Amino acid sequence: MDIPVADTLEDCVKTPLYDVHVTKAGRMVPFGGYALPVHYAEGIMAEHVWTRQHAGLFDVSHMGQVTLSGAGADVALEALLPGEIIGLTENRIRYSLFLDKHGGILDDLMVTRRADDLFLVVNGAVKHADIAHMRAHLEPKNIIVTYMDNHALMALQGPEAAVALTRLAPLCASLKFMQAGAMTVAGVECWVSRSGYTGEDGFEISVPAEQAATLAEKLLAEPEVKCIGLGARDSLRLEAGLPLYGHDITTQYNPVEADLSFAISKRRKTGKGFPGADKIMDQLLNGAPSKRIGLKLDGRQPVREGAIVYKGDEPVGVVTSGGFSPTLQQPVAMAYVTADCSADGTQLDIEVRGRKLQATVSPMPFVPHKYFR
Amino acid sequence: MLKFTKDHEWIAVDGDIATIGITNFAQKALGDVVFIELPPIGKALAAHADAAVVESVKAASDVYAPVSGTVTETNEALVADSSLVNSAPHTTGWFFKLKLSDPKELNSLMDQAAYDSYLKTL
Structure with a gap:
């Protein structure tokens, strides 16, 4: 029979959690240039069910963490996507879409307004293209695009995620869905967002790379938490109806076709100041x-x-x-x-x-x- | 007589009838199996021909006929409960039976010792 054989792992980048995965018997595969676990010892089905019932820890360090700083960064970013960024209040998160000039989806992303910058999380497969796109098109040019490749990103997802994380980071309990804040998690300075890609309650934790493995071990020591691989991440997001970039959303489709019209913020519908607005607004009114x-x-x-x-x-x-x-x-x-x-x-x-x-x-x-x- | 292919099928031969399944190594690589499609009874299969399909939570994989023959029986218990491949790949998780058309083809397959050595090279 034809067993799916992995391409060579040797050329892949190791995330800061690589040793944790290996210790936990993660089956490592090449994924977008990174070595990541497709599953651990119990397998995809058990990991999926555990996350729906308890809490799963995911390494999503391959995703791009980017900050935009400089006066007018919000105005500049709005020119590239259809979301309300200017009106986004501090420590709030917005889901949005980078669009090409035809309205095709270049990527989906999360944008958080922080005190001193905008914090973006973009897809790993297109992060370098996104960064190049922003550097080329953000106006004025004084806006600084910083790729935070010195940070890991992990997601803690599931109905017991809040119980587990609150022990290590009491402040996390004050966040609601799509809110974020700086806080210490087990003594480590982190940026914590109440968001995720499973449909469950949960958090995404941005942590300095050198402290990531220690923090992961502390999270995994909580009785509710097990490590979960890419396989269950995919089946969880599919059940949650969440699109996967490069598959369910690409430049072939615009937000209306992709059934992501909710990402076109109310104010932006009248201004039309986003790429592909004429076509997208026409389809929004008349159907795609x-x-x-x-x-x-x-x-x-x-x-x-x-x-x-x-x-x-x-x-x-x-x-x-x-x-x-x-x-x-x-x-x-x-x-x-x-x-x-x-x-x-x-x-x-x-x-x-x-x-x-x-x-x-x-x-x-x-x-649900x-x-x- | 028990033989193995490099593609991780096993074939247990009794007279001119062979039972075919996939190995423990294969089921571990596939992960949780959710669906299995078996060949129709009476179908003539050439050696290395696509014989069955295994759908795991990860992907679809083909199972090949280790040798040529005609399908005489399929494992209905496996169709009803595909997780048998994961729990008992070498026994109740068998796939189908073949009436061999050329038993000499078995000579090209590995025995248990050779297969075990082969696994160590992977």
């Missing part, structure tokens, strides 16, 4: 030709990225993410389909190896979000 939707499948056979979606004999779309939902115990997927096939309840077929599997357009998230608001 295709749309990102959720699909639940009958049976147990998962579908994967690239599978063609049919309405009867007519191809109407393509799967961009798919897998087996451990929570629902059935296959789920995200796909782009033509607008006339995008209503919840629409019966579609997905072709896998010459056979067609029945699927139903279903609202996302597939598993449990954010702390």
Whole structure:
């Protein structure tokens, strides 16, 4: 049989938590140029379930942590994305999208206003492109873009994340979803955000690289916390209906097609001062030709990225993410389909190896979000 | 007689009927298996032909026929509970049975000692 074989790990960058992963028997794989664990000893399914019931610790140090400083950084950043940044108050987080001139999605990101700068977290695969994009296009040129590659990033996610973290960082209990603040975690100065990529309550912790491993060990010593790999990170975010950059969102799609219209802030809709605004506003009012939707499948056979979606004999779309939902115990997927096939309840077929599997357009998230608001 | 392929299938031969499954090494590499597609009974398979598909939480993987033959039986218990591949890959987690078309093909496969040595090289 063909076992998925990893490319060489030797050329990969080790994150500050590499030794922790190896100690915990992480199965290390190359991922976007980094050596990261796809799972640990118990496997993806057990890690997924643990995170939904308790708390999981994820190494997301491959993601790009970037600060923007200098007067007018908020005004400048707004020219590159459709979110309200000027009106973002201190220690609040906004989800947004870098757009190209056609409105295509260059990346999705989190923006936090801090006392002295804007703190951005962008996707690892495109972080250098994002940084180049900002350096080229942020006006005026006095804005300083700093790549914080001397920091690790970890996510603590799950219904017991707050219980565990509060023991090490009592201040974290004062944060609500999409709020952030500076605080010490087990004595280490960190930047803590109440956010994540699993649909659960939880935190993302930015920590100086040299203290990251010690902090991870302290978090893992809490009884609620286990380390969780990339495999469960993907199945958790899929259940939560959260798009994966490079797969579910790319420059091929704009925010309306990607069903991320919520990221177009109210004030920005009238100003139109963001890339691709004419096309995006037209689609917002009149509908987009295709749309990102959720699909639940009958049976147990998962579908994967690239599978063609049919309405009867007519191809109407393509799967961009798919897998087996451990929570629902059935296959789920995200796909782009033509607008006339995008209503919840629409019966579609997905072709896998010459056979067609029945699927139903279903609202996302597939598993309800449990954010702390 | 028990033989192994470099692709981590095992084949247990009894007369001219062989039972085929995947090894413990393979199931560990795949992770949690959620779906298995087995070949139809009566299908003639060439050696190395795609015979079955294993879908784990990670990915889809093909299982090849170690030797040529005709499918005589498939493991319905495995279709009903695909986690048998993870819990018992060498026993109740077998995939399908073949009536061998050329038993001499077995000579090109590894025995247990050779497979164990091969695993150490991976």
